[in-house]
Amino acid sequence: MLSYGAGNADAFDTLYQRHKTPLYRFVLRQCGQENVDALFQDIWLKVINARNDYQVKAKFKTWLYHLARNRIIDHYRRNSIRPIDNHEDELNTVADTTIAQPEKQLQKQNQHETLLDAIAKLPREQREAFLLREEAGLSVEQIAETCGINFETAKSRLRYAINKLRQQLVPAEEDNTGEP
Amino acid sequence: MSTDEEKISSLYQQGNNETPPGQLDDAILNAAHDAVNSASLEHKTRDTHAKRPGHKHPKAKSPFSGSWLATVSIAAVLIITVILVPLMEQELQQAPSETTPPITGLDSKLDTSDEKIKLLREGKYEQESVSKLKSETARKEQSQKAKKRSLMKTQERQSDQAAPTATPMATSMPALMSTGKTASNFSKAESDAEEKSIVDNLVEDAAEVETSAVIMTAELWLEKIQRLIDAGNLKLAAQELDEFKKQYPNEEVEQSIIDSLNR
Numbered sequence: 001m002l003s004y005g006a007g008n009a010d011a012f013d014t015l016y017q018r019h020k021t022p023l024y025r026f027v028l029r030q031c032g033q034e035n036v037d038a039l040f041q042d043i044w045l046k047v048i049n050a051r052n053d054y055q056v057k058a059k060f061k062t063w064l065y066h067l068a069r070n071r072i073i074d075h076y077r078r079n080s081i082r083p084i085d086n087h088e089d090e091l092n093t094v095a096d097t098t099i100a101q102p103e104k105q106l107q108k109q110n111q112h113e114t115l116l117d118a119i120a121k122l123p124r125e126q127r128e129a130f131l132l133r134e135e136a137g138l139s140v141e142q143i144a145e146t147c148g149i150n151f152e153t154a155k156s157r158l159r160y161a162i163n164k165l166r167q168q169l170v171p172a173e174e175d176n177t178g179e180p
Numbered sequence: 181m182s183t184d185e186e187k188i189s190s191l192y193q194q195g196n197n198e199t200p201p202g203q204l205d206d207a208i209l210n211a212a213h214d215a216v217n218s219a220s221l222e223h224k225t226r227d228t229h230a231k232r233p234g235h236k237h238p239k240a241k242s243p244f245s246g247s248w249l250a251t252v253s254i255a256a257v258l259i260i261t262v263i264l265v266p267l268m269e270q271e272l273q274q275a276p277s278e279t280t281p282p283i284t285g286l287d288s289k290l291d292t293s294d295e296k297i298k299l300l301r302e303g304k305y306e307q308e309s310v311s312k313l314k315s316e317t318a319r320k321e322q323s324q325k326a327k328k329r330s331l332m333k334t335q336e337r338q339s340d341q342a343a344p345t346a347t348p349m350a351t352s353m354p355a356l357m358s359t360g361k362t363a364s365n366f367s368k369a370e371s372d373a374e375e376k377s378i379v380d381n382l383v384e385d386a387a388e389v390e391t392s393a394v395i396m397t398a399e400l401w402l403e404k405i406q407r408l409i410d411a412g413n414l415k416l417a418a419q420e421l422d423e424f425k426k427q428y429p430n431e432e433v434e435q436s437i438i439d440s441l442n443r
Binding site: 004007008009012013016020021024025028037040041044045048049051111112113115116119134162165166169 | 184185188189191192193194195196198199200201204205207208209211212213215216217219
């Protein structure tokens with residue numbers, strides 16, 4: 001990034017190629033297919049505009065996802081989208097839906113789709129923490145830094161997210177195998 | 181990381197194949213390259229403008245943006261104030277003594293004859309000023325004569341009026357005089373006498389002023405003639421003497437002047 005700020009355009013190509021796919025998925029999982037392109041482009045334009053003011057305070061990846069996170073939150077606010085906080089109710093709904101329509105789920109979705117669906121239903125903070133670990137490859141400490149929270153909170157969010165996804169996946173697996 | 185976490189992670193990554201579209205990639209990369217290129221172009225343009233001969237830096241547009249300009253300006257103002265202004269004042273003070281002032285102004289300034297003589301000795305009082313002085317003196321003489329005449333007439337009138345009033349008072353009111361009411365008449369007589377003495381004094385003063393002015397003017401003239409003789413300008417001196425004799429026929433001329441002009 002410093003090299004790009006100094007005028008080396010090829011340095012940006014390297015950065016982009018390295019981070020474009022995980023970042024794209026990070027945005028996609030949180031904002032949906034209809035918004036991902038615009039938001040993704042907007043995030044990279046912010047990176048381009050910040051080239052002269054960039055200071056090395058943390059890893060570039062942490063800074064990039066912090067930028068992306070803020071843009072996504074801004075998107076939520078602009079569109080008056082309330083992130084789901086009551087994860088218990090949501091998860092129950094997902095489970096009920098899965099249980100209520102086991103045959104349909106079995107036909108329509110494989111396990112991956114089920115997982116993606118479960119991720120989409122996660123509370124925003126937990127989904128964010130999970131995606132930061134899975135897509136960006138950030139450690140718990142880095143997730144805490146990116147989200148501006150302490151280590152324990154980041155760890156807790158991540159644990160909750162995994163537990164809920166596991167709970168979601170168990171009935172689906174049972175449905176797929178045909179076990180009761 | 182537990183087995184559940186590993187399982188979920190591997191399951192998530194299994195079919196995770198979404199990538200940004202190529203058009204989006206191109207748009208972002210082009211934007212990044214354009215930003216760098218435009219910035220470098222601006223930088224180059226700025227550099228070429230700066231290197232161009234006669235190019236002024238934008239900051240230099242302001243007259244006091246450069247510190248040296250401000251310093252030079254302040255120094256110039258100080259030089260003008262400290263050096264040139266006193267010099268100009270000195271020149272102005274010297275100027276009146278070096279140049280011949282206008283005659284009317286000079287006459288009004290010169291209250292005493294001594295100053296005029298001084299100027300004459302310095303040779304700064306020219307012939308024109310002398311003639312002006314002469315005409316002014318003649319005018320003064322005439323005015324003083326007229327004043328004298330009017331004073332005399334007033335005196336005569338007062339004496340004429342005093343004579344008829346005194347006689348009836350003396351003849352018709354002897355009782356009043358004897359009864360002590362003559363004090364007012366005495367005071368009247370005293371005031372008349374005082375008035376007379378004042379008028380006499382005024383006439384004497386006027387006569388003194390007249391004669392002193394004539395003598396002084398004649399002296400000045402003669403001194404001027406003497407100076408012309410000393411300077412070797414005998415012709416002009418002779419003309420001046422002729423005029424002097426016309427103006428002052430009774431005034432005695434020094435023999436040395438006559439001798440030097442007759443040579």
